[in-house]
Amino acid sequence: MDRYAIFVDAGYFFAAGAQAAFGNHTPRKQVALKSPAAMLVDLCEKASPVTNNLPLLRTYWYDAMPGPRLSLEQSALAMLTGVKLRLGALNNAGEQKGVDSLIVTDLIDLARNRAIADAVVVTGDEDLRIAVQVAQSFGVRVHILAAGDPSKNVSPSLQMEADSVTALDAAWFFNHLELTSTVPKVVTTPAHTSTAGTITADEIDTVANAVINEIFESIMPEQLAQLVLHFSTQQTVPPEYDRPLVAKVSAALAGKRFTGDETRHIRGLFVLAVRANSDGGKAK
Numbered sequence: 001m002d003r004y005a006i007f008v009d010a011g012y013f014f015a016a017g018a019q020a021a022f023g024n025h026t027p028r029k030q031v032a033l034k035s036p037a038a039m040l041v042d043l044c045e046k047a048s049p050v051t052n053n054l055p056l057l058r059t060y061w062y063d064a065m066p067g068p069r070l071s072l073e074q075s076a077l078a079m080l081t082g083v084k085l086r087l088g089a090l091n092n093a094g095e096q097k098g099v100d101s102l103i104v105t106d107l108i109d110l111a112r113n114r115a116i117a118d119a120v121v122v123t124g125d126e127d128l129r130i131a132v133q134v135a136q137s138f139g140v141r142v143h144i145l146a147a148g149d150p151s152k153n154v155s156p157s158l159q160m161e162a163d164s165v166t167a168l169d170a171a172w173f174f175n176h177l178e179l180t181s182t183v184p185k186v187v188t189t190p191a192h193t194s195t196a197g198t199i200t201a202d203e204i205d206t207v208a209n210a211v212i213n214e215i216f217e218s219i220m221p222e223q224l225a226q227l228v229l230h231f232s233t234q235q236t237v238p239p240e241y242d243r244p245l246v247a248k249v250s251a252a253l254a255g256k257r258f259t260g261d262e263t264r265h266i267r268g269l270f271v272l273a274v275r276a277n278s279d280g281g282k283a284k
Helices: 010-022 036-051 072-078 099-112 126-137 156-161 170-176 201-218 221-231 239-252 260-276
Strands: 004-009 031-033 056-064 083-090 118-122 141-147 164-168 177-179
Touching: 004 010, 004 036, 004 099, 010 031, 010 056, 010 141, 010 170, 010 177, 036 056, 036 072, 036 118, 036 141, 036 164, 036 170, 056 072, 056 099, 072 083, 072 221, 072 239, 083 099, 099 118, 099 126, 118 126, 126 141, 126 156, 141 156, 170 177, 201 239, 201 260, 221 260, 239 260
Parallel strands: 004 056, 004 118, 056 083, 118 141, 141 164
Antiparallel strands: 031 177
C-alpha cells in the first residue's frame, strides 16, 4: 500500500526536543506542547517529504500515563483526527515501560500486512533496530526523524539500519514546546472559618473558586480549549490540573485534609468552570 505512518516515541520526543530547544535537560513534567494540533500538522509536513509525499495512514503516539488518568495533552492528542494514542506505563523512577514493545509490534504488523510502504519513526533508541530490520524485510522503507542533532541522540546502529535519517531542528521544537512550572503558588485568599473552628462547605466553595480563577489566569486560550474538549467526553480532571487544584485549596484552608466527597466537589467546580468558559474567557 503506497502510504506511510508516523511513529513517535513521546519520551524521546520531549527529552531530546527540550534539549534541542532550551539547551539543557528538562524533566518531562516541566515540558508541554503549545498546541498539539499545530504540532501534528508541522510534524506531518516534515515527515512527508522523506516518503516522497505519500498519503498518510495515521500518526501513532507512544507515551506513558502519568497516573491513573490521561494527561490533558494525551487526551488532546487522542482526540485529533488521524492519531492513535498508545500507552505504556511509568515505573517508580518515572521511566517509560512497555513503549518500545508497542512501537515494535505496530511497525512489524503494519509492514507484514502491507498497510504501509514507508515508516517515519521519531526515536533514537537502539532497541528498535531489529524492528526496523524486520519491517524492511517486508519491503517497508524506514526513516528516522531525529529530535535535534542525530549524532547526539540517535543510536549509530539504528542510523545505519534506517533508509534515511533527518532531523527536527532546535527552531522546530522551540516553536512547539514550552516550559511549565510544576510548583503551585499558594493562594493568599484566607479562609474565614466559623467560630467553632470548622470549615464550612461555603468556605470551601469560596476558596476553590478563587483557586480556579487563579489557574485560569495562568493558562493560555489553547489550553482552555483543550480542557473544554477533554470535558466534552470525560469527567476526570487531568492530573496536571487536579494535583495543583486540590493542593492550593488545601493550603489556603490551613492544610485541611478533604474527604472524598469534598475532593470530588472541588473537582466538579473546576469542570463546571471550564464548561462555563468554553468561549475562552476567564472564570467568573
